[in-house]
Amino acid sequence: MKLWRKLFRLIWNSVVGKLWATIILLVAFVLLILGVFLLRYIDVAFSEPKQVQLLYVVVGIIGFLLSTLLAFFLSTKIQQPLLQLKKAADSISQGNYKMRVEIRSSDEIGELGKTFNRMTDELDRLIHDLSHEKEQLSRILRSMGDAVMSFDADGQIILTNPPGEKLIGRWAEVDKTWRKEEDGEPNLQEVPAPLRDSFDTVIEEGKEIFEKLQVQNSVWSLMMAPLRSEGVTRGAVAVIRDVTEEHMLDKMRRDLLANISHEIRTPLSMLQGYSEALLDDIPTTPEERNELVQIIYDESLRMGRLVADLLDLTRMEAGHTELHLQSVDLQSVIVRVHRKFLVYAKDREVELRVNLSPEPLTVEEADIDRIEQILTNLLDNAFRYTPPGKSITIAAQPIVQNSSRFIQIKVIDEGKGIPSEDVPYVFERFYKADKARKREATGGGTGLGLAIVQNLVQLHRGRIQVESTVGAGTTFTLLLPVEAASSVHAPN
Numbered sequence: 001m002k003l004w005r006k007l008f009r010l011i012w013n014s015v016v017g018k019l020w021a022t023i024i025l026l027v028a029f030v031l032l033i034l035g036v037f038l039l040r041y042i043d044v045a046f047s048e049p050k051q052v053q054l055l056y057v058v059v060g061i062i063g064f065l066l067s068t069l070l071a072f073f074l075s076t077k078i079q080q081p082l083l084q085l086k087k088a089a090d091s092i093s094q095g096n097y098k099m100r101v102e103i104r105s106s107d108e109i110g111e112l113g114k115t116f117n118r119m120t121d122e123l124d125r126l127i128h129d130l131s132h133e134k135e136q137l138s139r140i141l142r143s144m145g146d147a148v149m150s151f152d153a154d155g156q157i158i159l160t161n162p163p164g165e166k167l168i169g170r171w172a173e174v175d176k177t178w179r180k181e182e183d184g185e186p187n188l189q190e191v192p193a194p195l196r197d198s199f200d201t202v203i204e205e206g207k208e209i210f211e212k213l214q215v216q217n218s219v220w221s222l223m224m225a226p227l228r229s230e231g232v233t234r235g236a237v238a239v240i241r242d243v244t245e246e247h248m249l250d251k252m253r254r255d256l257l258a259n260i261s262h263e264i265r266t267p268l269s270m271l272q273g274y275s276e277a278l279l280d281d282i283p284t285t286p287e288e289r290n291e292l293v294q295i296i297y298d299e300s301l302r303m304g305r306l307v308a309d310l311l312d313l314t315r316m317e318a319g320h321t322e323l324h325l326q327s328v329d330l331q332s333v334i335v336r337v338h339r340k341f342l343v344y345a346k347d348r349e350v351e352l353r354v355n356l357s358p359e360p361l362t363v364e365e366a367d368i369d370r371i372e373q374i375l376t377n378l379l380d381n382a383f384r385y386t387p388p389g390k391s392i393t394i395a396a397q398p399i400v401q402n403s404s405r406f407i408q409i410k411v412i413d414e415g416k417g418i419p420s421e422d423v424p425y426v427f428e429r430f431y432k433a434d435k436a437r438k439r440e441a442t443g444g445g446t447g448l449g450l451a452i453v454q455n456l457v458q459l460h461r462g463r464i465q466v467e468s469t470v471g472a473g474t475t476f477t478l479l480l481p482v483e484a485a486s487s488v489h490a491p492n
Contacts, residue, residue, distance in 0.1 A: 097123055145163060145241075147164035147241075157190065168192055171194060206233045219243050224237070328371060329362050330409070336372070338394060395412065396408065412474075413475075416470065427450045
């Protein structure tokens, strides 16, 4: 019984079964009508009941065969286009959007095939447009210098570009909770630790946020916006840019303005104060008046040096300084600078020594005026912090590093030295190792000498470093390449 039910359901659920059953019922109905009309003539043509039964059997078999043949014929006409449509639909579901069905008739099934082909054309065009837009978006993301990350509502990473992947790996060591206890591997599929608070805020409030993050020694600009669908926040997208350099430049600008205002305030106050004293005839003797005039003159010279050094340093850092390169004998330059400072050293009761190698101290490309300026600034700095009774030494000799020849010049003083925590900053503008120190009213430095020295040394493709011990003195070591730029390697 169950087998017959399954067979009946199978036949009835198929187009062929339904069509065949319909035709059989139609034929049976026709035969029944014919039998009713012909019943009155059966007794005339057939004399025995068995002949009548045989007639009905033959007519039934002929009707069954005719209906079955008609059903299969019609089903073939209907089933084949439907099977083609099914096959085409399966092919499209697997990604073959070029699949089309063959139109064999102009009836409803033919119209269905045409509609299917038009739908497939539109679907193919839509998929092509989507793929093109996706490829464009992918190229844009890959070409962006900023890191882009997309997260779902649970904080899992959905999409990121190459800079974003590098940033995730860079931040992987920031949060210890990223490491799994069993294997110690960082989880790189979650919101990075520095972005978690911002991500939670965006998901909860559904608003864009703009802020700066400081991670280790870097500063990052963050823009994070929610991803909405039907009014529900389903994730967030973050655009992150490294603004460390901009942050440092902005800080340098603020520090420079603060330092300049601080450095200029003192001489301006002194100029104003002593000028008012002269206008009010406060000095009563010519000696007092001359002393005030001398102070005003010295402070004006100091302000002039400050402005000149600032302009010089600004041009160097902007790359506008031109060097008049030529072959230079450093020995003659050192001897000239030594001779220039001898009188000053005698007045300060400081011994100025020179220790030069007997070997040639010649460089092929250097600006002799700038080299003299470097040595002058280094000696001026050494004299400022060397007390009477001590000595300053200028030493020079040729050395070889990384198969390249250099001239090494050292300026060694026996001053009070620089604390180790201040050594990395001595070449910054206006930096003072002794925060309590005030510049002298006359002959004081501008606070830019060492910064100028560093820039000039770099323009000569050289290197300068400082070593200092508190209470023992400071040594500045300068390396200048002997060969021209085409044949020298930068020192390590």
